[in-house]
Amino acid sequence: MNNVALGQYMPLDSVVHKMDPRSKIMIMLFLMVAIFIPAGVLGYVIIGIFILLSLYLSKLNVKYALRTMKPMLWMMAFLLVINLLVIKTGTPLFSIKGFTIYSDAVNQTLYIVVRLMLMVIITTVLTATTKPLDLTLGIEKLLKPFEKVGVPAHIIAMIISIALRFIPTLIEETQRIMNAQASRGVDLENGSIKEKIMAILSLIVPLFVSAFDRADQLANAMEARGYDPSRKRTRYKVLKMQTIDYASMILSVFVLCACIGIWVL
């Protein structure tokens, strides 16, 4: 349970892992926009090739990428049913007991499923190849220009990185409280809904108390070490763009332009 990480970073040695988080985030944004452009089958083929290429270059296991799709299956099934019921245009394909299925319904569903799949894969590639902290740093640097209009970029980044830092600590704490309460006879698994709610309360209340206590001590430690959010700070980690970053960004812009082109023409 201690190894739970947000977005499940996969420590592999690949070109994509070595890329600058900023360029990876930008590419993801470009592709997200491209996915939502109705460029038809050709558009999805272009995006698909790009995404499969990135999946290949990142050395990620295809099985792993497919596994991340599992929670989406129900949603996809749900969309399929809704679409089959609602869309009544196009040519009727076949009918079961007087209920006709139309071609547009099938097409529409396929589009949505493909879109969802592409989006899941692209975010998986991003989070699996980028350490959470690098991601935070990338977000911070990308938000930097917006600091002039009052976006507190480095404060946002500090909040995210501290939250990430304390996820394992809080999981450990939860486990400890669960054990402590179980040893006092609290049953977290069995019982009626009311009993379960009471049992969970006995977990949540001490967890909150200790989390606030931790926050207080952490704030003291940060202040004592000279942290002041209103002051200028230097940074230990620096990001560096390389040829591969520029190349892949240009390529992703091409993909986006191609999709726009197909849509407009």
Added chain:
Amino acid sequence: MEAIEVSHLTFSYDGKNDILKDVSFSIPKGSYTTIIGHNGSGKSTMAKLIIGLLEAKKGKIQILGQELNEESVYELRSHIGIVFQNPDNQFIGSTVADDIAFGLENHCVEQEKMQGIIEDVAGRVGMTDFLSAEPTKLSGGQKQRVAIAGILAIEPNIIIFDESTSMLDPQGKASINAQIRKLHEEKNITILSITHDMEEVAQSENVIVLENGEIAMQGTPMDIFKQEDKLAKMQLDIPFGLKISKELKKRGIFKENVCRLDEVVEKLCRLK
């Protein structure tokens, strides 16, 4: 000029019950002072006042000759560091190197110099092999050593230890105590340690005993431990080494008492 000079300090959290009552003491540069006292005697409050996390009701604190107030606190924090009790709640970075860098970032050290400083201080606390380790993979003692490294990185004149060993296992406790002793010996850093650990008190130069917010006793460890009855009234013990030494003296084996266990061992080895 003293490292820390506290004069007529009074403090209360609620405005009614004074936690510290008119406390005055001074700590010379380069010395190693421990503050002991029963729970609720105001020890930790004292540490928070000196580092400027709390503000005194009355009296003043001077650090390196400069008065601690709202304007000077930020500047003074580059001369003074504190290691707290809970190893988890002061680990800010997501790896050891990031955590050591945190203080450097706050004090605007240039990025190019950071790596060298980090490697240097990690070496001084014996954590070189763990620079890219995450905090969950470290023991309590290792986390406290990282905290010490993070403070050493900003080259402080004073380090405060606020019950830094109380949550550690005996091994971790011993390693941090040895680290503190090493710091005291090798560099001109003033050490102020708030502790329950009598073995650590025995290795310090000066002891301040707080009781109910007032200074009850002050002196060298030997002076303090001589008044065993008075200590017992405050629910404070004497170190194990001294207990053995006293028994040995009773039996005529030792002529003089010593405080530290390693001194006892050394003396025993030299007996003819």
